[in-house]
Amino acid sequence: MNAAPTNTAPMNTAPMTVLNTADTALPAAARECERIGRTAGLAAGLAAVLVGRDVAAIAPGRYAAVPAAPDTESPGVRRHSLADREGIVFAECQGERPPASTDLAEIGALLAAVRLGVMRHLLDLAVAHLSERDSGGEPLIRKQLVTGAVADVIAGVELLREQALAQRDPVALGDLHTRIDDLGWQTAKLFGASGYIADHPARALYVSALCANTWSGREGAGE
Amino acid sequence: MIELDGRLRAVRDVSREAAEQLRALAQAIDTDPDAMQAHLDTEAYAMVRISNTPAKYRESMPGRQLRLLDEGNCLETVVGTLELARGDAGALLACPSPALAGVIVDLLGDERQRELFYTRLHGGRTWTFFAMTEPGRGSDATAMETRLERDGAGGWLLHGEKRYIGNGARGGIGVVFARTGRSALSIRAALVEPALVEPPHAWHGQRLDMVGLRGAALSALRFDGVPVRGDMLLGEHLPVTRRGIWGAIETFNNMRIQVAALAVGTALAIAEYVAEHRKSAPGLQLALARAEAARELVYEAAARVMRDPDNSYLSCAAKLGATRMAVQTARWASGAMSPAGLLEHPLLEKWTRDVCAFEFMEGTGDIQRLHVAKGYQAGDADG
Numbered sequence: 378m379n380a381a382p383t384n385t386a387p388m389n390t391a392p393m394t395v396l397n398t399a400d401t402a403l404p405a406a407a408r409e410c411e412r413i414g415r416t417a418g419l420a421a422g423l424a425a426v427l428v429g430r431d432v433a434a435i436a437p438g439r440y441a442a443v444p445a446a447p448d449t450e451s452p453g454v455r456r457h458s459l460a461d462r463e464g465i466v467f468a469e470c471q472g473e474r475p476p477a478s479t480d481l482a483e484i485g486a487l488l489a490a491v492r493l494g495v496m497r498h499l500l501d502l503a504v505a506h507l508s509e510r511d512s513g514g515e516p517l518i519r520k521q522l523v524t525g526a527v528a529d530v531i532a533g534v535e536l537l538r539e540q541a542l543a544q545r546d547p548v549a550l551g552d553l554h555t556r557i558d559d560l561g562w563q564t565a566k567l568f569g570a571s572g573y574i575a576d577h578p579a580r581a582l583y584v585s586a587l588c589a590n591t592w593s594g595r596e597g598a599g600e
Numbered sequence: 601m602i603e604l605d606g607r608l609r610a611v612r613d614v615s616r617e618a619a620e621q622l623r624a625l626a627q628a629i630d631t632d633p634d635a636m637q638a639h640l641d642t643e644a645y646a647m648v649r650i651s652n653t654p655a656k657y658r659e660s661m662p663g664r665q666l667r668l669l670d671e672g673n674c675l676e677t678v679v680g681t682l683e684l685a686r687g688d689a690g691a692l693l694a695c696p697s698p699a700l701a702g703v704i705v706d707l708l709g710d711e712r713q714r715e716l717f718y719t720r721l722h723g724g725r726t727w728t729f730f731a732m733t734e735p736g737r738g739s740d741a742t743a744m745e746t747r748l749e750r751d752g753a754g755g756w757l758l759h760g761e762k763r764y765i766g767n768g769a770r771g772g773i774g775v776v777f778a779r780t781g782r783s784a785l786s787i788r789a790a791l792v793e794p795a796l797v798e799p800p801h802a803w804h805g806q807r808l809d810m811v812g813l814r815g816a817a818l819s820a821l822r823f824d825g826v827p828v829r830g831d832m833l834l835g836e837h838l839p840v841t842r843r844g845i846w847g848a849i850e851t852f853n854n855m856r857i858q859v860a861a862l863a864v865g866t867a868l869a870i871a872e873y874v875a876e877h878r879k880s881a882p883g884l885q886l887a888l889a890r891a892e893a894a895r896e897l898v899y900e901a902a903a904r905v906m907r908d909p910d911n912s913y914l915s916c917a918a919k920l921g922a923t924r925m926a927v928q929t930a931r932w933a934s935g936a937m938s939p940a941g942l943l944e945h946p947l948l949e950k951w952t953r954d955v956c957a958f959e960f961m962e963g964t965g966d967i968q969r970l971h972v973a974k975g976y977q978a979g980d981a982d983g
Contacts, residue, residue, distance in 0.1 A: 570764050575810060
């Protein structure tokens, strides 16, 4: 496994941001998270969400996605080959897990914003990819089914951003992440099979879903 | 609804036993798809390989009593594939066996070519490949650029590139589709043995590192003037209209349903895994009901292809529906377990990646949608 991230998407390049998450500032924090996710990548966005928080005391499950640090070879860290390449590892959180908290709700909402930002970045790449690739003598981006799929993704982002800005209810947040998972898949499909190669930037969408799985209690949510 | 008769039930039951062995290999193959040596003597692999080999070309295996799948038609193959994928689709696709190349060799090959192909697979150490898809072209055969040029001595030289070819880089023998000219009828299938290519550097194969379904060992292939003897082109003994790709339309409808069967088998595996580890998971019965409905559609599509081999309507609808259902089932399962459930259940996490592969195999969802709409407009939904 690679200890160092090797992806081509921008990541870990933003200075560590301390977000102001006071109630009145949460929308601004969410917008900042989306910006970081879009411009600096998933790991940088996750770092911004978690900075200053006690991960082990808040995480709802036995593992919690965290940005990789130089000492992530420690026994309490679980690795995943795709997440490794995004600069993300999974910290083991021992003991009985805490009930849902305000902190967890904030993390859920801000992580959703990061994920939407990552998706925006991938959608930009997908549109460029579809504009370069021809089928039947015209760029794929001009095919109605493809144009419609792009529109569905960005319209979905617009809607889910509002959900991320407004919701702190655990069920609504669980639903939000499930919908982002789905939208991520719709985005990944725009790259065709090339987006299913582990070294492709679309890898971030698979890892994004894995991160959300550790920070979102989604019991009962689903299709 | 298709009632499984005694023959189909036998195929299903034998496949279920083999599926347990595939399940046991699933995570190791996902972790390192190149480390296959330790798995090659698995009985399930011998069963799959021998079952898919015509009786006259089967090797003798003294001392081994294999239960074979008695698959003689599309529906029987689909029933078997679905149950094997319920064990693990990645482990199934990692099996050295005739697979799709065998279907084409059976259809277009002459007696000598069939014997060469199947004999080469004896011992269970030889993978096969079916090289159709090209970089940037998807599986659109009409846009195929790989070409066979005459070498002036009765043979051909193969030039071009293929991509996302299962077991391509490790294949010992397989089929490469290429053009001998500009017309649609000029797309031919050539039998190639990479290890015998001279000069060796004319053949380049590299496994691609994929997100999921890693047992399939999808590969990129490049041919820089690979010599192909004249008698290695399949279909020379057939009429011009039946010797190339258009003689194999039935095969493509069949392949599409096989992919749908892989998707349904994986979805059932996911739902049943959740049932085993979290009986009270919300939505469990619904997930199972949806997977079972997709299974029925896949069976129906197989029966339709047997009645009307050239009609793609229901095979496309089945592939479209089964693939979507499998992705939805994986997403449901991600939320149905406790938080971080995917980290605690690596097999489930693997399947959530694997199900995405089916979208890209044998035509994407958009391609299927276009075929389904065309078939509907032609009245195929009432056929």
